[in-house]
Amino acid sequence: MDFRHPQCSTRYEVLLEEAVTAPTVGEGCRLTGGSWYSYYDGKIVNDATGLDVDHKVPLAQAWASGAYAWDVARREAFAN
Numbered sequence: 001m002d003f004r005h006p007q008c009s010t011r012y013e014v015l016l017e018e019a020v021t022a023p024t025v026g027e028g029c030r031l032t033g034g035s036w037y038s039y040y041d042g043k044i045v046n047d048a049t050g051l052d053v054d055h056k057v058p059l060a061q062a063w064a065s066g067a068y069a070w071d072v073a074r075r076e077a078f079a080n
Helices: 010-018 056-064 072-079
Strands: 019-021 035-037
Touching (some): 010 019
Antiparallel strands (some): 019 035
16 A cells, blocks of 8 residues: 555545645645546536545445345435
């Protein structure tokens, strides 16, 4: 693993990795500037506080582990 910013949590590491325009990393891993592409609506987001990365890996892992076979109601309940 590449821990370029060891004081940063996994959330911030994902934000750093996924940035279209790299933010500046300040003390305590405070991010300023930067931009991200939203795959959900095709927009550019310029404020990392408006981004949620919590479900990105778990939902993909669930799908790969068999969630594709669940009915819609069960997938929706899991995602929310």
